Amino acid sequence: MTDPSDPGPLPAPVSILVEPQLGENIGAAARAMWNFGLSAMRLVAPRDGWPNPQAVAMASGAGRVLDGAQVFDTSAAAMADLHAVYATTARPRELTKRVLSPEAAMREAASRIAEGQRIGILYGPERAGLATAEIVLASAIVSVPSNPEFPSLNLAQCVLLLSYEWRRAQGGVVAEELVTNKTGLAAGEDVTRMLAHLEEELEAARFFFPEHKRPSMQGNLRNLFRRSALTEQDVRTLRGVIRALAEGPKRRR
Amino acid sequence: MTDPSDPGPLPAPVSILVEPQLGENIGAAARAMWNFGLSAMRLVAPRDGWPNPQAVAMASGAGRVLDGAQVFDTSAAAMADLHAVYATTARPRELTKRVLSPEAAMREAASRIAEGQRIGILYGPERAGLATAEIVLASAIVSVPSNPEFPSLNLAQCVLLLSYEWRRAQGGVVAEELVTNKTGLAAGEDVTRMLAHLEEELEAARFFFPEHKRPSMQGNLRNLFRRSALTEQDVRTLRGVIRALAEGPKRRR
Numbered sequence: 001m002t003d004p005s006d007p008g009p010l011p012a013p014v015s016i017l018v019e020p021q022l023g024e025n026i027g028a029a030a031r032a033m034w035n036f037g038l039s040a041m042r043l044v045a046p047r048d049g050w051p052n053p054q055a056v057a058m059a060s061g062a063g064r065v066l067d068g069a070q071v072f073d074t075s076a077a078a079m080a081d082l083h084a085v086y087a088t089t090a091r092p093r094e095l096t097k098r099v100l101s102p103e104a105a106m107r108e109a110a111s112r113i114a115e116g117q118r119i120g121i122l123y124g125p126e127r128a129g130l131a132t133a134e135i136v137l138a139s140a141i142v143s144v145p146s147n148p149e150f151p152s153l154n155l156a157q158c159v160l161l162l163s164y165e166w167r168r169a170q171g172g173v174v175a176e177e178l179v180t181n182k183t184g185l186a187a188g189e190d191v192t193r194m195l196a197h198l199e200e201e202l203e204a205a206r207f208f209f210p211e212h213k214r215p216s217m218q219g220n221l222r223n224l225f226r227r228s229a230l231t232e233q234d235v236r237t238l239r240g241v242i243r244a245l246a247e248g249p250k251r252r253r
Numbered sequence: 254m255t256d257p258s259d260p261g262p263l264p265a266p267v268s269i270l271v272e273p274q275l276g277e278n279i280g281a282a283a284r285a286m287w288n289f290g291l292s293a294m295r296l297v298a299p300r301d302g303w304p305n306p307q308a309v310a311m312a313s314g315a316g317r318v319l320d321g322a323q324v325f326d327t328s329a330a331a332m333a334d335l336h337a338v339y340a341t342t343a344r345p346r347e348l349t350k351r352v353l354s355p356e357a358a359m360r361e362a363a364s365r366i367a368e369g370q371r372i373g374i375l376y377g378p379e380r381a382g383l384a385t386a387e388i389v390l391a392s393a394i395v396s397v398p399s400n401p402e403f404p405s406l407n408l409a410q411c412v413l414l415l416s417y418e419w420r421r422a423q424g425g426v427v428a429e430e431l432v433t434n435k436t437g438l439a440a441g442e443d444v445t446r447m448l449a450h451l452e453e454e455l456e457a458a459r460f461f462f463p464e465h466k467r468p469s470m471q472g473n474l475r476n477l478f479r480r481s482a483l484t485e486q487d488v489r490t491l492r493g494v495i496r497a498l499a500e501g502p503k504r505r506r
Contacts, residue, residue, distance in 0.1 A: 032410070037400040061403055096433045096484050103421070104428035144417075145426040147290040150314055157285070157413055164397075164414055168356075173398040175357035180349045231349050 010118045013109050013166060014040040015159060016078050016085070018134060019125040021047045027058025027066070028156035029123070034062035036163035041069040042078045042120070075122070075134045083117035084109075087138035088158050089130050090151070098140040105142040106165040121162055126155055183233040190235045195222055197239060201246040263371045266362050266419060267293040268412060269331050269338070271387060272378040274300045280311025280319070281409035282376070287315035289416035294322040295331045295373070328375070328387045336370035337362075340391035341411050342383050343404070351393040358395040359418040374415055379408055436486040443488045448475055450492060454499040 015033055020026050020043065030041060043050060050071045059066050072078035079085050086105045100108065109119045122138055124130035135141065144153060144161055153161070167173070178185070199218065208214040230238070268286055273279050273296065283294060296303060303324045312319050325331035332338050339358045353361065362372045375391055377383035388394065397406060397414055406414070420426070431438070452461075452471065461467040483491070 031403075031405075034403045035399050035406060035410075037402075061405060091432055092434065094434060096431070096436070096482075096487070098429060099427075099432050100429050101426050103426075141432075145420055146288050147420075149290075150284075150287045152284075152314060153288060157288075157410070160410055160413065161417055164417075167398055167400075173354050173356075174352075176351060176353050178349070179344055179352050179394075181345065181347060183349070229349075234349070 010040060010113065012038050012040065012113070013086075013106075013119040013121050014042055014082065015163075016042045016044060016075070016120050016122045017046070017155070018044045018075050018078075018122060018130060019047060020123075020155065021126050023048055023052035023054030023056075024058045025126060025155045026052060026055040027060075027062075029159040030055070030059040030062040030065035030069075032156050032160035033163050034065050035160065036167035038163050038166060039065050039068060041065050043069055043071045044075050044078050045073060046071065076137060079120055079122070079137055081118060082120040084112055084139040085120040085122050085137065086140055086142045086162075087122040087130055087135045088142050088144070088162065089124065089135055091143055092132070092135060092141060094132060095135060097135070097138075099143050100140050102142055102144055102162055102165040103168070105140065106162065106169040108140075109166065110169040123155060123158060178229055180231050183231045186230045186232045186235045190232065191225060191230055194235050194239055194242075195225060198242050201242055204246070263293060263366065265291050265293065265366070266339075266359075266372040266374050267295055267335065268416075269295045269297065269328070269373050269375045270299070270408070271297045271328050271331075271375060271383060272300060273376075273408065274379050276301055276305035276307030276309075277311045278379060278408045279305060279308040280313075280315075282412040283308070283312040283315040283318035283322075285409050285413035286416050287318050288413065289420035291416050291419060292318050292321060294318050296322055296324045297328050297331050298326060299324065329390060332373055332375070332390055334371060335373045337365055337392040338373040338375050338390065339393055339395045339415075340375040340377075340383055340388045341395050341397070341415065342377065342388055344396055345385070345388060345394060347385060348388060350388070350391075352396050353393050355395055355397055355415055355418040356421070358393065359415065359422040361393075362419065363422040376408060376411060431482055433484050436484045439483045439485045439488045443485065444478060444483055447488050447492055447495075448478060451495050454495055457499070 015029065015038060017026060017029060020029075026043065026046065033039065033041065046052065050069070051066070055066055056063065070078075086100070086109065091099055109121075112119055121142070122130060122134065124134070142162065144158065146153060198221070202208060208217055225238075228234075268282065268291060270279060270282060273282075279296065279299065286292065286294065299305065301307075303322070304319070308319055309316065323331075339353070339362065344352055362374075365372055374395070375383060375387065377387070395415065397411065399406060451474070455461060461470055478491075481487075
């Protein structure tokens with residue numbers, strides 16, 4: 001039997017802003033969320049009421065996040081239907097609590113969501129940050145590993161980093177790739193032919209001198225081009241360069 | 254022989270802002286850098302000249318970054334002494350270039366710096382972004398894996414994410430820990446004694462009924478407290494709770 005009041009699974013964490021003061025910051029948080037594909041926002045007692053024109057002005061492009069924002073009177077009410085909430089704050093002074101890095105927290109959130117849980121991320125008011133009574137309600141703390149000499153991140157920056165880590169936790173972020181537009185990587189034999197052409201012309205120009213250095217000169221030259229991940233276009237360009245250099249002076253004479 | 258003009262190794266990447274327009278954004282970038290311990294900033298042809306009072310006002314707390322900022326006429330000049338530069342931009346349209354995630358780029362930067370190389374991160378002007386001629390000068394591209402429907406990150410946000418990844422690449426970011434302030438985790442025997450106390454009182458209250466359910470009821474109860482990572486203070490609190498619940502009604506009678 002399905003509970004008809006069950007709001008069902010959520011595809012991504014809910015971002016809960018507790019008592020945000022400036023509409024601009026709510027708008028900037030909405031942008032930061034949507035930059036990384038998060039769209040569910042909850043507001044707990046926003047100081048200047050809701051809706052807030054400053055938030056709308058700042059959120060340009062991420063208005064959908066504000067349009068869907070839900071407003072609650074208390075943090076407890078905003079968290080009532082969630083299975084786990086991560087509170088963004090510095091290390092707690094008085095509580096015994098798990099403290100996770102943003103990466104570890106969003107990986108855990110992703111696996112909980114995959115199990116059908118509903119997850120929230122709790123952000124405190126601009127200056128004061130979250131109160132102990134709110135941190136108590138959270139399953140764990142998320143602490144951004146910032147410079148101890150200058151740890152001050154603003155609300156939207158904190159939302160940005162957590163949202164970025166959420167996006168990363170989805171997988172599919174390619175660590176490294178070689179982008180080759182309009183052309184493909186050259187096959188080994190194309191490079192071999194280009195090098196043969198080059199060495200032939202260098203031979204003619206008596207580049208490989210003295211003779212006993214020829215092996216190392218050839219080796220360096222071949223290595224230089226082999227490690228460059230040349231494209232087909234690069235090889236055509238280089239062959240043009242070799243031809244021009246080799247023939248140019250003759251024409252000029 | 255050491256080259257006397259060699260500026261020597263740098264402990265962290267240089268953040269190079271190319272033709273930044275608003276002083277506020279330069280200041281916000283300085284804050285974002287210093288939030289994660291980066292302090293070397295270079296400016297290429299800042300639109301409003303240098304120094305810039307708006308940058309100073311915005312950078313409050315990170316003024317040291319602006320104080321040390323170096324100004325150059327061209328991107329090439331700003332990159333001249335560096336061994337490798339990562340250009341922050343979307344995937345290139347016309348170039349064949351390695352494209353790295355922010356994490357992969359900063360890991361590579363960290364290992365290059367460990368080898369004594371000098372590394373830069375190149376950021377384009379606010380709206381236009383980096384020109385192809387500047388991307389060509391870079392060793393690789395860094396592309397932030399943002400929402401394809403809303404990829405617009407501002408300058409300071411981009412600096413923030415790269416600086417955050419630089420900090421992460423330093424290692425030492427603890428993924429998860431249990432913070433217990435003013436108290437330590439309870440030893441197993443403390444929990445055992447607390448559970449024995451609890452079960453004794455529950456026995457007296459005829460909680461374990463019917464008798465054939467006793468094993469599963471005891472098992473659930475023990476498991477509940479065992480999985481909670483109780484601190485010594487928690488155990489003292491729970492023993493007080495057990496005592497109060499067990500004795501309270503007697504006193505009231």
